[in-house]
């Protein structure tokens with residue numbers, strides 16, 4: 041496995057892989073890798089085939105953070121991340137710092153203006169501009185044929201698919217289902233920042249969403265999910281919404297596939313989860 045820290049090094053290294061038959065598949069991450077990320081790597085390896093290459097990027101992207109305390113507190117266990125990548129058979133890790141990714145006077149941003157309006161986009165202004173900008177840069181730097189994303193961040197996945205569609209980006213987008221702990225909590229790098237008490241309480245998010253979606257009407261579903269989460273004094277809802285699975289706009293009736301999505305704070309740690317409502 042090779043580890044590179046600048047776009048120039050990455051390009052040079054990937055020239056060596058250029059002549060090899062098979063696809064180059066990128067897995068963009070912010071590190072603090074867990075089993076969910078490793079499922080993405082597995083999917084990438086399948087898509088790349090034995091002759092292809094798997095590139096994992098590890099970059100805590102400052103321009104997608106709306107709070108500097110969240111950016112600073114984001115875990116960065118680089119040595120263990122590299123070990124996990126090595127064990128998972130990753131070919132190349134691209135781990136730049138912010139200075140290697142952005143000019144100090146950068147003035148171009150990729151902006152999606154419809155799907156990114158609500159949910160995490162409304163709660164975290166500028167977040168998806170930061171995501172689209174870094175993901176497009178990573179696609180260009182890696183020259184990947186395909187890239188793997190997690191359904192856990194379903195709004196991010198929808199926004200990236202839209203960016204690829206609207207800008208004719210020649211990268212196939214592959215998705216992996218959400219990987220959960222045995223108690224239902226969606227795996228997240230942020231889980232490591234929960235106290236023991238918060239960690240024990242956090243599975244209620246998924247439980248509340250799953251129980252609520254079994255109900256009939258929109259108002260009942262939202263009320264039940266809210267009650268299930270707010271039953272804990274530790275949990276504070278950032279948003280809780282029932283949105284159309286395709287447009288991500290809030291729904292008032294359940295005539296099409298929908299998604300019940302929540303962002304919940306435990307202290308200053310913000311967790312997201314969602315379930316599909318058929």
Ligand code: AMP
Pocket residue numbers: 068069070071076077079080188189190191192193216217218219220226227228229
């Ligand atoms: P992150 O490092 O949190 O930016 O995540 C990098 C990629 O891993 C994104 O495509 C996420 O959607 C995906 N991911 C994170 N957690 C999970 C999970 N629990 N299950 C599946 N994919 C995940």
